[in-house]
Amino acid sequence: MTNTTERPTLPDHLSADPRSPHHVAAVFQHDIGIRFNDKERNDVExxxxxxxxxxxxxxxxxxxxxxxxxxxxKGKVEAYYN
Structure with missing residues (x-):
């Protein structure tokens, strides 16, 4: 059984494409939020x-x-766990 409260740190550069070298599968097991220029974005790849x-x-x-x-x-980017 895995501990769901323990989350990996969010990387500086992350991609949703599994073929990318910047894809980290462990991060995508949790809900991630992206704030771009102080607005929530749901379509970030x-x-x-x-x-x-x-x-x-x-x-x-x-x-x-x-x-x-x-x-x-380009703008101010903030990544966080929901």
């Missing part, structure tokens, strides 16, 4: 706190493999 950017889907546009195209937005 990747973030970097130290560089101050997030990547979000660009509407309904997809690439040839069916994955959403991402745009990078």
């Amino acid at each position: 990747e973030y970097c706190v130290s560089e101050g950017w997030i990547k979000v889907p660009a509407g309904k546009t997809v690439d040839r493999k069916g994955k959403p195209l991402l745009i990078k937005l």
